[in-house]
Amino acid sequence: MHNGDDSRFTEKFINKAMMPALDAVERHWRENWRAARAAKDKEGGKGTLIIVGKRTQNKFFSNGLDYDNLVKDPNFHTNFFPLVFNPLIRRLFTFPIPTVAAINGHCFAAAFGLAICCDYRVMTDGSTRNAWMCMNEVHFGAGWPLSFVGIFRAKVSDNRVLRKIALEGHRFTPAEALDAGLVDHLVKGDTAAVIAKHARSVSL
Template sequence: MSYPLSLPAAAPLITLTHPKPSLWVIELHNGQDNRLTADLVDHGLKPALDAVERHWREQWRAAQSAKDKSGGKGALIIVGRKNQDKFFSNGLDFANVVSNPNFFPMTFNPLLSRLLTFPIPTIAAINGHCYAGGFMLSLACDYRVMTDGSKRNAWLCMNEVHFGAVWPRSFAAIVRAKVGDHRLQRKIALEGHRFTAKEAYEDGLLDAIVQGQTAEILIKAEEIADKFSVNAQGGVWGLIKACLLFPGRPCTQVI
C-alpha cells in the first residue's frame, strides 16, 4: 500500500499516513473545523479504517508465520487538521444530518461501532475543540490526549441539549459504556457542560493532557501508541473490547 493515502480521492477530507511500522495516523481536514459529513465518514474514515486494518492484519499474519514475537504490533491515531490548533472536530454537519434518515443507521453508527471494536489500540489526539459528534468520535477511541488549554482554549462538550437535538441511541450507549458515574453522565448529556481539558482529565474523560498544541499532542499520543501497540500482537484486542461493550456477541477469535 502506498502512503499518504488521501480520501476521497476526488476531494480529500482525510489523509492516512504510516510513519512507522506499528503506527498509522488519520488526519481530519474537512475545512477548518472538521465537520463530520456523510462523505467524510463513508468515503474517508471508513475506507481509511479498512486500509489500516488490512495492512495490520497482513503484518500480523506475516509475524505469526515467521514466529516473530516482535511483529504484529499496531496502533492508530486520529487527529484534527494539523496546521491549526482550534478544532479536533466541531461535530456533525447538523443541517444535512437531520434531513438524512440514513445518516445514523447507515453512516455514523457503523463508524462508531467499528472504532469501538477496532483490532488495534486507537488514540484520539484532540488538538482543539471537540463537540457533539466529534466528542463521540473521541469516546469511541481507546485513549484520548488533549491540549491543556494553556496556549489556546479547547473544550469538550455535548451541546445538543442547548439547541434541542435529541441524541441517537448510539450516543447514549457510548456514554453509558465509557462513563461510569451517573453524575458525570448527567453533566455531559443533560447539562451540556463545556469541559476544560483539566476538568475532563480529572473526570476521567481524558487519559493525558499536554502543555502545547498539535505537535506536542501528537508526541504524547505516539507515546501511548508505542506503549500499547504491543497488545495488538495477541490478535484479541478488538475481540476483548467487543466482549466488554457488546455482551451478546460471541468472544471468538476471527483473524
C-alpha cells in the same frame, strides 16, 4: 481528520474518507502482523490507530456533525445514524488494535461521541489556546440518537459526570476532562504532531 477548517462529519466524509481509511489501517496492520508471525518476530506486528484533527491547526479536533446541512435531508433522523454514523462507531469499538483520540482542539457533539469510542484519549492542555469537550446538543434543541445514549452510559461510569454531559451540555476544559476521567493524558503544546507523538507513548 480533515474536512474543512473544523472537520465536521458529513455522509461523504464518513463513507468516502473515514471508513476507507480505517480499512486501510487494518489491512496494513494485518499484513505486518502476518509477516511478523512468519518471521517469528515476537515484537513485530504491533499497531495503534490514532485519530487526530486537522494537523495544520490547533483549534478543532472536530466540531461534530455538519448539522445545519444534514437536517435539510427529510430522512436525516431515520437514516443518518443507523446507516452512516453508527457503522463508524461500531467499527471503532471492534477495531483489532488499540485506538487513540488525539484531541488537538475543541471536541464537540458527535466528535465527543467519536472520541469516547476510542480506547484512549489524549488532549491538549489548552495552555496556548482554549479547548473544550462538550455535548452541546441541549443548547440548540437537538436530541441524542440512541447510539449516543448507549455509548456514554457504557463509557462514563460516574452519573454526576454523565449528567453534566447530557443534561447541562457542560464545556469541559482539559483539566476538567482529565479529572472526570474523560481523557487519560494532557499534553503541553499546540500542534497535532505533539499530541500524536505523546499518544503513541500510551498505546500498546
